[in-house]
Amino acid sequence: MAANDPIHQFQIIDLFPVTKIGTSEIVFTNSAAFMFAAVIIITAFLVIGTAKRALVPSRLQSAAELSYEFVATTVRSTAGSEGMRFFPFVFTIFMFILTLNFIGLIPYTFTVTSHIIITAALAITVFLTVLFYGLYRHGLHFFNLFVPKGVPVLILPLIVFIEVLSFVSRPISHSVRLFANMLAGHITLKVFAGFIILMGSAMGTVGWLGGILPFSMIVILTALETLVAFLQAYVFAILTCIYLNDAIHPGH
Amino acid sequence: MSTELVAGVLVGAIIGWLLDRWLGISPWGLIVFLLLGFAAGVLNVMRAAGVVRDQSDRLEPK
Numbered sequence: 001m002a003a004n005d006p007i008h009q010f011q012i013i014d015l016f017p018v019t020k021i022g023t024s025e026i027v028f029t030n031s032a033a034f035m036f037a038a039v040i041i042i043t044a045f046l047v048i049g050t051a052k053r054a055l056v057p058s059r060l061q062s063a064a065e066l067s068y069e070f071v072a073t074t075v076r077s078t079a080g081s082e083g084m085r086f087f088p089f090v091f092t093i094f095m096f097i098l099t100l101n102f103i104g105l106i107p108y109t110f111t112v113t114s115h116i117i118i119t120a121a122l123a124i125t126v127f128l129t130v131l132f133y134g135l136y137r138h139g140l141h142f143f144n145l146f147v148p149k150g151v152p153v154l155i156l157p158l159i160v161f162i163e164v165l166s167f168v169s170r171p172i173s174h175s176v177r178l179f180a181n182m183l184a185g186h187i188t189l190k191v192f193a194g195f196i197i198l199m200g201s202a203m204g205t206v207g208w209l210g211g212i213l214p215f216s217m218i219v220i221l222t223a224l225e226t227l228v229a230f231l232q233a234y235v236f237a238i239l240t241c242i243y244l245n246d247a248i249h250p251g252h
Numbered sequence: 253m254s255t256e257l258v259a260g261v262l263v264g265a266i267i268g269w270l271l272d273r274w275l276g277i278s279p280w281g282l283i284v285f286l287l288l289g290f291a292a293g294v295l296n297v298m299r300a301a302g303v304v305r306d307q308s309d310r311l312e313p314k
Binding site for chain 1: 255256260264267
């Protein structure tokens, strides 16, 4: 049944225990292993890509430069040139998510970003960065964010409450978007793959021939998932920029 | 965009539920904050659609 279980792929497997904090054991899991792999891949990609610094770039160097240019343009266009001080932060988040998403597309791998704890941790990091940098930069003036102008004093407390809730809900929508897209896409792929086995084992040769239909669907969906993997990393990065913009720019 | 609405309602529900537990005012915290959260969710959606101005527009230059 395990082969036909679309949720099975998201299982966290303990690889070896690392240490113990209080009563909870800290274990090195497959999730951690894939995160390490992603970091190594990104580092190798950028270090090897930029090692030669040729005037006429090789393919790898061009790809490394392209990834820099791409994120830099995104940051500049959404958070302004002042937002470039957050470039390392945004670039790290973008490359990390992008690599994890693409690794997850390879069969038999584990998709780290399909666990909400990972995306939530990233989104909360962004949220806290915005909050603390905004407070550091604007002081208590930052809380003007929640106070609209020209609202009667009588209903102002209500409006402020709603605005605060709206602000607090941002990390949730930020993290759920990435997590839900990755989870749903991977489940869909596995469900369609399961159809082939089901049809083949139930109807013999006719079933295996009919299995071409779900198989072609998988091919199409894999292409779509490749797009989604890139797009969701980009959306996460651009939303990070938009939120950071709130902390950086006083008024427009 | 749908996640924006859900996020607002969810935050309202969580805060209301926690207030209920801490202050023992069940079910009023959940009722009030669920409604506030729904309003916040609608606000989120309208912001995402560009109908309402961003919060950051309220920060005037010093």
